Amino acid sequence: SKDTxxxxxxxxxxxxESYKVLCETRLMGELSAxxxxxHPLEMNDADFTPIPATPSAFDHANRLFLSALLHFGARAFPxxxxxxxxxxxxxxxHFYCRxxxxxxxxxxxxxxxxxxxxxxxxxxxxxxxxxxxxxYPDDDANRCMARSLKRNIPPxxxxxxxxxxxxxxxLAVATIxxxxxxxxxxxxxxxxxxxxxxxxxxxxxxxxxxxxxCLDNYATRVGELLTxxxxxxxxADDMKxxxxxxxxxxxxxxxxxxxxxxxxx
Numbered sequence: 001s002k003d004t005x006x007x008x009x010x011x012x013x014x015x016x017e018s019y020k021v022l023c024e025t026r027l028m029g030e031l032s033a034x035x036x037x038x039h040p041l042e043m044n045d046a047d048f049t050p051i052p053a054t055p056s057a058f059d060h061a062n063r064l065f066l067s068a069l070l071h072f073g074a075r076a077f078p079x080x081x082x083x084x085x086x087x088x089x090x091x092x093x094h095f096y097c098r099x100x101x102x103x104x105x106x107x108x109x110x111x112x113x114x115x116x117x118x119x120x121x122x123x124x125x126x127x128x129x130x131x132x133x134x135x136y137p138d139d140d141a142n143r144c145m146a147r148s149l150k151r152n153i154p155p156x157x158x159x160x161x162x163x164x165x166x167x168x169x170x171l172a173v174a175t176i177x178x179x180x181x182x183x184x185x186x187x188x189x190x191x192x193x194x195x196x197x198x199x200x201x202x203x204x205x206x207x208x209x210x211x212x213x214c215l216d217n218y219a220t221r222v223g224e225l226l227t228x229x230x231x232x233x234x235x236a237d238d239m240k241x242x243x244x245x246x247x248x249x250x251x252x253x254x255x256x257x258x259x260x261x262x263x264x265x
Contacts, residue, residue, distance in 0.1 A: 008211060009204045011197070015171045018076035022068050026123035029064045033057065050111065053125040055136065055251070061122035062258045066096050073178065079193050087186045095178045097262040098232045101239065102177070105156035106170055119153045128153075141251040148242045152235055159231075163224065168208045173228050175201045180229055236262065 023045070031043050034051070042048055069092050073080040080088065104120040112118040118128040127135075132146040165173075179194035205225075209218040243259045246252040252259045 008207050009168065011175065011200050012168055012171050012204050012208070015076045015175055016167065018072050019171060019174070021075065022072040023123065025068045025071070026061070026064055029068075030057075030061050030122060030124040033060055048124055050120070050124055050126045052131045053121040053127050053135070057125060058121055059257050061125065062100075062261075065100060065122065066092065066257075066261065069096055069099075076175075077178070077197070082193075083186075083190060087190055090184050090186055091178070091181060091190070093261050094181075094184060097236045097239075098229065099174060099177055101152075101156075101235045102173070102228065102232045105153075105160050106165060108153075109157060109160040116157055117149070117153055119149075119156065136246075136249075136251040138249055138251050141246055141249045144242060144245050144249070148239070152238065156235075166208075166213075168212070169205070169225055172201050172205050173225055176226070177229050177232070 027045065027048065028043060031037055031048060034057075037043075038048060070088065073088065073092055073095075080091075083091065108119040108126075111120070112126065115128060118126050121127040127145075127149060129146060129149065132142055132149055134142065135145055136142050163169075176198055179197040181190055181194040184190075202222075205222060206218075209215045209221070215221075240262055243252060243256075243262060247254075247256075247259055254260065
């Protein structure tokens with residue numbers, strides 16, 4: 001297949017570079033915050049060892065992720081700078097609640113092929129049945145977490161095994177998620193920006209399929225990709241219910257970062 005070029009895929013190329021920086025930021029930030037940080041030579045995607053998540057590390061990682069997403073938005077999409085502060089926060093927090101669940105499944109199938117019940121919970125930490133058993137000091141909370149993992153991880157792992165997304169497809173879905181602003185409290189100008197990005201990314205996907213994969217019949221594939229934002233909105237809505245249960249069980253507080261951000265979306 002032919003190589004992509006910036007002339008062919010200008011939006012996806014820029015999103016790709018911005019996503020790379022986003023991943024590096026999270027990798028360095030999470031690894032440096034470990035109780036026993038790895039050697040600097042091992043602070044890269046190829047050499048780091050994922051570890052079980054803990055509540056405090058999970059909270060730190062999500063704060064880092066959301067902060068880094070604001071920089072990702074500014075780097076990937078020049079028009080993002082034109083938004084007001086409130087609009088930037090609205091767009092990025094909505095994106096964060098869906099994208100983090102979409103991305104963990106995408107990355108888990110690449111890294112945890114031998115562990116079908118495991119998924120990333122952040123860039124460098126994972127969750128699975130074993131982690132859920134002792135994650136919180138409360139048994140009811142742990143059972144709630146375990147049920148959520150069993151409900152969401154196997155379908156996600158199966159979905160990504162079946163789809164086997166190319167990086168360009170993953171980035172195209174991420175871009176559509178980012179600019180899916182129709183129902184948000186933003187100005188009409190922001191909605192127009194979202195519509196334009198969707199059009200541009202769909203055009204680049206067509207170019208990618210025709211020129212890079214040499215495909216002609218890809219309408220069904222595109223249709224499947226376009227269901228992913230709605231699928232992960234449903235997953236995010238399910239997680240809100242889980243967070244509310246954890247709040248009622250007093251293992252989440254109003255200050256728990258992921259609860260504070262996603263419960264209000």
